[in-house]
Amino acid sequence: MCGITGIFDTRGRCDIDRAVLTRMNESQHHRGPDEGGVHVEPGVGLGHRRLSIIDLSTGQQPLYNEDQSVCVVFNGEIYNYQELIPELLALGHVFHTSSDTEVIVHAWEAWGEECVRRFRGMFAFALWDRNRETLFLARDRLAVKPLYYALLPGGTFIFGSELKSLLAHGGLGRDIDPLAVEEYFALGYVAEPRTIFRQARKLPPAHTLTLRRGLPVTEPREYWDVRFSLDSRCSLTEACAQLDEKLGESIRLRMISEVPLGAFLSGGVDSSAVVALMASQSAEPVNTCSIAFDDPAFNEAAFAQTVADRYRTNHHCDLVASDDFDLIDTLARLYDEPYADSSAIPTYRVCQLARKHVTVALSGDGGDETFGGYRRYRLHLMEERLRSALPLGIRRPLFGLLGRVFPKADWAPRMFRAKTTFEGMGRTSVEAYFHSVSILRGPMRTRLFTDRFRSEIDGYSAQEVFRYHAERAGTDDPLALIQYLDLKTYLVGDINTKVDRASMAHSLEVREPLMDHEVVEWMATLPSSLKVRGQEGKFLLKEAMKPRLPEDILFRPKMGFAVPLARWFRGPLRERVRQAVLGPRLAATGWFNQDYLRHLVDAHQSGASDYSSPLWTLVMYEAFLRNVLDAPPDQAAIATALELSR
Numbered sequence: 293m294c295g296i297t298g299i300f301d302t303r304g305r306c307d308i309d310r311a312v313l314t315r316m317n318e319s320q321h322h323r324g325p326d327e328g329g330v331h332v333e334p335g336v337g338l339g340h341r342r343l344s345i346i347d348l349s350t351g352q353q354p355l356y357n358e359d360q361s362v363c364v365v366f367n368g369e370i371y372n373y374q375e376l377i378p379e380l381l382a383l384g385h386v387f388h389t390s391s392d393t394e395v396i397v398h399a400w401e402a403w404g405e406e407c408v409r410r411f412r413g414m415f416a417f418a419l420w421d422r423n424r425e426t427l428f429l430a431r432d433r434l435a436v437k438p439l440y441y442a443l444l445p446g447g448t449f450i451f452g453s454e455l456k457s458l459l460a461h462g463g464l465g466r467d468i469d470p471l472a473v474e475e476y477f478a479l480g481y482v483a484e485p486r487t488i489f490r491q492a493r494k495l496p497p498a499h500t501l502t503l504r505r506g507l508p509v510t511e512p513r514e515y516w517d518v519r520f521s522l523d524s525r526c527s528l529t530e531a532c533a534q535l536d537e538k539l540g541e542s543i544r545l546r547m548i549s550e551v552p553l554g555a556f557l558s559g560g561v562d563s564s565a566v567v568a569l570m571a572s573q574s575a576e577p578v579n580t581c582s583i584a585f586d587d588p589a590f591n592e593a594a595f596a597q598t599v600a601d602r603y604r605t606n607h608h609c610d611l612v613a614s615d616d617f618d619l620i621d622t623l624a625r626l627y628d629e630p631y632a633d634s635s636a637i638p639t640y641r642v643c644q645l646a647r648k649h650v651t652v653a654l655s656g657d658g659g660d661e662t663f664g665g666y667r668r669y670r671l672h673l674m675e676e677r678l679r680s681a682l683p684l685g686i687r688r689p690l691f692g693l694l695g696r697v698f699p700k701a702d703w704a705p706r707m708f709r710a711k712t713t714f715e716g717m718g719r720t721s722v723e724a725y726f727h728s729v730s731i732l733r734g735p736m737r738t739r740l741f742t743d744r745f746r747s748e749i750d751g752y753s754a755q756e757v758f759r760y761h762a763e764r765a766g767t768d769d770p771l772a773l774i775q776y777l778d779l780k781t782y783l784v785g786d787i788n789t790k791v792d793r794a795s796m797a798h799s800l801e802v803r804e805p806l807m808d809h810e811v812v813e814w815m816a817t818l819p820s821s822l823k824v825r826g827q828e829g830k831f832l833l834k835e836a837m838k839p840r841l842p843e844d845i846l847f848r849p850k851m852g853f854a855v856p857l858a859r860w861f862r863g864p865l866r867e868r869v870r871q872a873v874l875g876p877r878l879a880a881t882g883w884f885n886q887d888y889l890r891h892l893v894d895a896h897q898s899g900a901s902d903y904s905s906p907l908w909t910l911v912m913y914e915a916f917l918r919n920v921l922d923a924p925p926d927q928a929a930i931a932t933a934l935e936l937s938r
Contacts, residue, residue: 294323294324294340294341294342294343294353294365294366294367294368294453295317295320295321295322295323295324295340295341295367295452295453295454295457295796296338296339296340296341296365296366296367296416296417296418296439296451296452296453297313297316297317297319297320297338297339297340297365297450297451297452297453297457298313298336298337298338298339298365298418298427298450298451298452299312299313299316299336299337299448299449299450299461300335300336300337300420300427300448300449300450300451300503301335301336301447301448301449301505302443302447302448302449302503302505302506302507302509303446303447303505303506304335304447304505304506305334305335305505306334306335306448307334308332308333308334308335308336308337310330310332310337312461312462313330313332313337313339314330314339315460315461316339316450316452316457316458316460316461317330317339317340317341317457318341318460319452319454319456319457319459319460320341320452320453320454320456320457321341322796322797322798322799323341323343323367323453323454323796323799324340324341324342324343324799325341325343325799326342326343326344327341327342327344327352328340328341328342329342329352329353329354330354331354331363331365331420333422335505336420336427338354338363338365338418338420339365340353340354340365340366343651343799343801344550344551345369345549345550345551345651345652345801353365353366353393355389355391355393355394355397356397357397357398357401358385358386358388361421361422361423362397362400362401362419362420362421362422362423363397363419363420363422364393364396364397364400364417364418364419364420365417365418366393366396366415366416366417367415367416367417367437367439367453368413368414368415368416368417368432368436368437369392369413369414369415369546369801369803370392370395370396370411370412370413370415371392371412371413371545371546371548372410372411372412372413372545373391373392373395374548376395376399376410377395380395380398380399380402383398383402385398385401385402392413396411396415396417396419397419399411400419400421400428405428405500405502405513405515406515408430408500408515409515409516411432412545412808412809412810413432414432414434414436414437414803414804414807415430415431415432415437416429416430416431416432416437416438416439416453416495417429417430418451424504425504425505425506426502426503426504426505427449427502427503427504428500428501428502428503429441429451429495429500429501429502429503430495430499430500430501430515431495431496431497431498431499431500432497432498433497433498433516433809434497434498434658434779434783434784434788434807434809434812435484435496435497435498435783435784435788436788436792436804436807437453437792438453438454438494438788438789438792439451439452439453439494439495440452440453440454440455440457440458440487440492440493440494440495441458441492441493441495441501442458442464442489442491442492442493443491443509444463444464444491448463449503449509450463450464454628454793455487455488455489455492455628455629456628458492459628459920464489464491464492465489465490465491466489466921467489467490467491468488468489468490468921469486469487469488469489469490470745470748470749470883471486471749471752472486472487472488472489472629473488473630473745473749473883473913474737474749474752474753474754475754475757476488476630476632476909476913477731477732477737477740477754477909477913478726478730478731478732478733478737478753478754478755479729479730479731479754479757479781479782479785479786480631480632480633480731480786480909481630481631481632481633481785481786481789482629482630482785483754483757483781483784483785484496484497484784484785485512487629488628488629488630488916489629495512496512496514497780497784498514498515498516498517499512499513499514499515500512500513500515501513516809517764518776518779518809518812518813518816519766519767519816520765520766520767520769520772520773520775520776520816521816521817522767522769522772522816522817522818522819522820523817524817524818524819526818528822528832528835531818531822531832531836532832532835532836533836534814535832535833535836536569536836538808538810538811538814539565539569539805539806539811539836540569540572540573542805542806542808542810542811543566543569543570543573543654543805544573545805545808546654546803546805547570547573547574547654549651549652551650551651551652552579552649552650552651552652553579553650553651553652553653553654554578554579554580554581554606554646554649554650554652554653554654555567555570555578555579555580555581555653555654555655556580556581556582556642556646556653556654556655556656556802557580557581557582557596557599557600557605557607558582558592558595558596558656559582559592559593559594559595559596559597559598559599559845560592560595560656560850561656561659561665561830561833561834561837561841561845561846562656562657562658562659562660562665562806562833563596563655563656564595564599564656564837564841564845565656565659565833565837565840565841566654566655566656566805566806567580567599567600567603567605568599568602568603568837568840568841569840570654571603571604571605572840577603577604577605577606578603578605578606579605579606579608579649579650580596580599580600580605580606580607580608581607581608581609581642581645581646581649581650581653582596582607582608582609582642583609583610583611583612583638583641583642583645584609584610584611584612585611585612585613585638586611586612586613587856589856593609595844595845595848596609597609598842598844598845599841599845602841602842606649608645608646608648608649610641610645612638612641615860615864616637616638616641616855617637617855617860617864617865619636619637619640620911620912620915621915621918621919622640623636623637623640623912623915624912624915624916624918624919624920625919625920626793626794626797627789627793627916628920629916629920630909630912630913630916631789631790631912632731632905632908632909632912632913633786633790634854634855634857634905634908635790635854635855636790636793636794637855638855639790639791639794640794640797643794643795643797643798643800643802644797644798646798646800647798647799647800650800651799651800651801652800652801652802652803653795653800653801653802653803654802654803654804654805655791655802655803655804656806657787657788657791657802657804657806657807658783658787658804658806658807658812659806659830659833660778660829660830661775661778661779661782661783662775662806662807662811662812662815663806663815663823663829663830663832663833664771664775664820664823664824664829664830664831665829665830665833665850666778666829667829667850668728668729669771669774669775669824669829670824670827670829671728672721672724672725672728672770672771672774673770673771673824675717675724676721676770678717679717679719679721679724682717689718715727721770721773721774722755722758722759722762722773722777723755725758725773725774725777726754726755726758729782730754731905731906731909732906732909734753734755736906739885739888740884740885740888740889740906741883741884741885742882742883742884742885744882744883745882745883745884748883757781758777758781761776761777761780761781762776762777765777769820770820771820771823771824772816772820775823779812783807791804818832828847829850834846834847857904857905857907857908858896858902858904860904861896861897861904861907861908862896862897862899866897868911869893869897869907869911870893870897872910872911872914872915873889873892873893873907873910873911873914874886874889874890874893875914877914877917877918877922878910878913878914878917881917889910892906892907892910893907
């Protein structure tokens, strides 16, 4: 796993400042502590930090073709590179290394921009072709690996694996995008392609960007999308056998490594399935890592131990205190933009533990989205059955009125909250799902923001992100639609961002076999009844894993990777929350309603309401302002690099 960065003069051949390029590259030292390199020629500079995984002796980057007219910097893994090498050799290409990186160079020469369609893996890369005067950037289908870019005044194009490399350049404007702030407070992250800064963008999943010297910068081009056809007619028995085979292949490809390899093991269905299949393909005990919490309400260690014992893994488990909240500022500097998933704390810790024993770890991420595992999926399907009974033209005015006049009952289970039910009945499917996943829902965001902020967003709502993707989903199946939305939003903006930053903070490579695009494509052909059946999520995965995992692992309630925010904010973090939320830094923006901020803090700390998630979102935004926005141009990146290198 690595970090990449670069500078490109879109208008000519201006000299590239090697010192600036090196500073950008070193800001990502934690992503690749083994070695680093740069390529500089008139108008082009490419930088790379390497974490050595494959071809340890000759896989250095930047890497070139035979005559050095093509140069690439690459972050990720091409899992099918061994299959592509013979095909490229037959076309006359000469290989000088055994690395998957060199496959990219020759694939570009053979197939041009279409080369990405041939790659199976997780990747973000930048390739310079001197003869074509073309810079080509690409990102993998499910955006496991990040890639940021910006076009600066004067025509300079900069890019990097993390925003900190763009900030280290010194030319990136730090104007905050208010639309990104709206998205952040709704979703807990800034959705692709936007970033917190007006000038910077994320390359979306499954997109490429081609820049040609002397020509205007064009929009990114999509090269892949998943289509939920749901048209497979295979039986349950056939589907189980095929899934077992496909997951086995996906895991086999991700076990190729020349450094110590293992897996995360939480004791949930997804990670347990990965470990079980790894064990079936390994002659040696699998290295597994988990963390235990000293609070029983959040501790899954016993379930992880059950799986570890069953497969005789080399298991490592660390105890984490339930008051492990000292990472707030570290996380703010690590993510470079506001990020509000509190499970980033235990994820950071389990990556820290894993790196003590392995350099590569397989995870179970993506299982909920691919196989239909979230509890919210089942709740959404229940509501959809109710919504389907009446047309929207009747539902919206009728239930909208009932939702407004009916009293709140936050204390009751969701299905018994009449106000919530009425409000949900008055929405479209997309509106309802967006509402269900929002941290601060529409009415809360209306109260949170000042008139000044609302004028700056000019009626924009983060809901537009969901509408945009829903229009492209190509399905009206209730489950398939929200799975598609999650694959485009939550998986990319939250899960993959979390795991990438947490793992790279410790120079650990994480591979996600349940996110293999061929597995995702195949699952999208299966009917939704094989994913959610009644009140059982991940139906097919659980059926397929019955020969490999005990029922108390397969069918136990999902716990999640949570931290006790509500207790923290009423106890050990009481004053810190008050200072962050009601302090001068948020007030100075002019964007937040101080009376409402005070209400959130007071109501939560008195026990009248649970506002832990909105408060965490505010705390992390304030931490971003202090640690990133207010830091001198290149100091935030340098501080993070030094902190993570210790």
